[in-house]
Amino acid sequence: MTAVPHLQIKNLRAKIEDKEILKGLNLEIKGGEVHAIMGPNGTGKSTLASTLMGHPKYEVTDGEVLINDEDLLEMAVDERARAGLFLAMQYPSEISGVTNSDFLRSAINARRGEGNEISLMKFIREMDKKMNTLEMDESFSHRYLNEGFSGGEKKRNEILQMMLLEPSICILDEIDSGLDIDALKIVAAGVNEMRSADRGFLIITHYQRLLNYVKPDFVHVMMQGRIVKSGGPELAERLEAEGYDWIKEELGIEDETVNANV
């Protein structure tokens, strides 16, 4: 029996160009759980996602992150992916000259390792199946990665990648932005299909509407580079209805921007 995946973030601090963005963030995600993070613009949500994935522009200055009890921060980006971490990016990159299917197959094989590559037939079958679920036209498999994709098509493609890679800890950074209502439901169905006891999710979003379709177990509010409040789905409903002022008042926060607390 494989152990339940587990991500532990302890007192994480990170900076970019001498500006501290993450200021002692704590969070724990286990397999089977869906966590949502909401928070005002510029409070460090994407920084958290990129820091966890190992983007070199962020420097970790303190704290610890463990994935299945192993030190995530010591791992190179590809090792993090192999350890089961996945990030669906807020702004996916375009790569001209590399077809979507070549990219996806390389990513799967890199994860599976030498000698354990997926056969071409199996890959095509899997990709077709997942593209069907996401209602993506077959042409997206041979178009260059994200090149000319609309905002919503890029987001669907990120979820396609997640479905094919089958990671154990999935970070979805504003996967709902740019999606029309039908696309939102399709993407949410893709995420829900992936929910299992073997997989945990961290969903970064500004809007309750995604959480109507992907029901979170925990909702966290991030301000000034750390989690300042946690609750259940009712917290997201209150944020949608009332915004963030009540939390700032409750916690005595005068300015929610990260600069205010440097």
Ligand SMILES: Nc1ncnc2c1ncn2[C@@H]1O[C@H](COP(=O)(O)OP(=O)(O)OP(=O)(O)O)[C@@H](O)[C@H]1O
């Ligand atoms: N290269 C950089 N130099 C200076 N500051 C930066 C740099 N990159 C990011 N930042 C700052 O880091 C802060 C956190 O940005 P981040 O994208 O993590 O916020 P966010 O909570 O995801 O915001 P949003 O909700 O708008 O997506 C912002 O104030 C941003 O301007």
